[in-house]
Amino acid sequence: MDRLENHLPRLRRYARALTGDRHAADDLVQDTLERGWSRLALWRPGSRLDAWLLAIMHNLFVNQYRRQAPPAAPLDDLPGEPAVRAAQGDGLAVRDLDRVLAQLPPEQREVLLLVALEERPYAEVARLTGVPVGTVMSRLSRAREKLRLLLAEESGRAALRVVK
Amino acid sequence: MNRLPPTEDQLHAYADGQLAAAERQQIEAWLAEHPAEAGQVAEWRQQNAALRAAFDPVLAEAVPDRLLRAARRTPGWSLPMRVAAGIAWLGVGVAIGYLFRGTALPGESGRVALARSAAVAHVVYTPEVRHPVEVGADQEAHLVQWLSKRLGTPLHVPDLSAQGYALVGGRLLPGDAGPVAQFMYEDHAGHRLTLYVRSDARENRETAFRFAREGKLAVFYWLDGTLGYALSGEMPREQLLSAAESAYRQLNP
Known part of the structure; x- marks a missing residue:
């Protein structure tokens, strides 16, 4: 039987990337589970539980950032959580990526992460986020372009740090 | 061969591995001749x-307990089982209520x-998970004062x-004949006990300690x-006993 808890690691990974904060991510996952339990009657057996949970998480996330636009993190002088270097070491720390992702508009961040991290088909991303596939594609395109620019900036900064 | 260049959407789909084999090969061939794209x-x-x-x-991290609890609700109980248990309890209640209609505390x-x-x-x-109690243990004094006032008698927690059980907090409930208080406790593993207190019994000198069990639930x-007073927990009798004895000693010194 497919159980909610089997999906926790992936939900946590996605929420972590989406919110950029460990505690906010786990709060979002917990709210998703709560909502999931209260709506279990609406889940159609045979449809995928993970897609259903992601759709719930999407709705909660959208409501959250609509209610309270998070304060934009300043580019410099973020308080010092130690930068965890990615294992496959392309030199990008989680912290750098968090900072970059936080600068993407939430709807672009969502589409990018659902495609890149969750590896969801475009049509499913469209269903999850409730927009046409064309909108998914334009958000993906804009997210990737913005990510490219921001990463270039970051690596410029990293190079400066190494040099000085 | 003169083919139309792929659309940007097709290039994204190619990058994300979302194309069927034939289309993927076409685009691969086209890209081989277009280094910029x-x-x-x-x-x-x-x-x-x-x-x-x-x-x-993050996938390799230990999932926090609070999320495991939220996903499982209670260990081993699926939602349908929970609903069935609720209905069964309701049935037991109705049956007992019918059998003992018109009688009141004390007495069997x-x-x-x-x-x-x-x-x-x-x-x-x-x-x-989110709303186990109305007033949390961080406001214990207020909680006790409030529930004492509603039950019309000084209560002790x-x-x-x-x-190994810490107070989570308490709430006010409707009883058969008036307000009832419920205090909730939790251990480090998230096992919960509740102490149910009603104040509407007729004056009664007997303080015998009794035990009842329904399925997984033990009640002293x-x-x-x-x-x-009733202390309930989903655990074997012996496990609940020491907490029940301690509560009994503190409440009936």
């Missing part, structure tokens, strides 16, 4: 890889009703920390004057 596709793939490398470690029926009401309240409120209960 090939470079763009390669960059998108690097972005995907960087995101996975950064966040995949009153005690059974006490244990049964406490058990139903336990089953209803302990699965709550036993300290069960020696048994006793009467003291106008007060009736």
Whole structure:
């Protein structure tokens, strides 16, 4: 039987990337589970539980950032959580990526992460986020372009740090 | 061969591995002759890889207990089982209520009703993750004052920390004949006990300590004057006993 808890690691990974904060991510996952339990009657057996949970998480996330636009993190002088270097070491720390992702508009961040991290088909991303596939594609395109620019900036900064 | 160049959407789909084999091969061939676009596709793939490398470690982290509890509700109980258990409790309640209609505390029926009401309240409120109590243990003084006022008698909250249970808080419930209080405790593993207190018994000198069990739920209960107490937990009798004895000693010194 497919159980909610089997999906926790992936939900946590996605929420972590989406919110950029460990505690906010786990709060979002917990709210998703709560909502999931209260709506279990609406889940159609045979449809995928993970897609259903992601759709719930999407709705909660959208409501959250609509209610309270998070304060934009300043580019410099973020308080010092130690930068965890990615294992496959392309030199990008989680912290750098968090900072970059936080600068993407939430709807672009969502589409990018659902495609890149969750590896969801475009049509499913469209269903999850409730927009046409064309909108998914334009958000993906804009997210990737913005990510490219921001990463270039970051690596410029990293190079400066190494040099000085 | 003169083919139309692929659309940007097709290039994204190619980068994300979302194309069927035939289309993928066509685009691969086209990209081999168009290095600028090939470079763009390669960059998108690097972005995907960087995101996975950064966040995949979350998959290996231990899932926090609070999320496991939220996913499981209670260990081994699926939602349908929970609903069935709730209905079964309701059935038990209705049956007992019918059998003992018109009788009141004290007496056998009153005690059974006490244990049964406490058990139903336990089953209803302990699965709550976000709202298990109305007033939390951080406002214990206010909690005790409030519930004492509503029940019309000074209440005491036993300290069960020696048994490993910390107070979560409490709530006011409707009883058969007036307000009832429920205090909730939790151990480090998230196991919950509830102490159910009603104050509407007729004056009663008997303070015998009794035990009832329904399925997984164990209930120790006793009467003291106008007060009736029931301590419930989903655990074996022996495990609940030490907490119940401690509560009993503190409430009936």
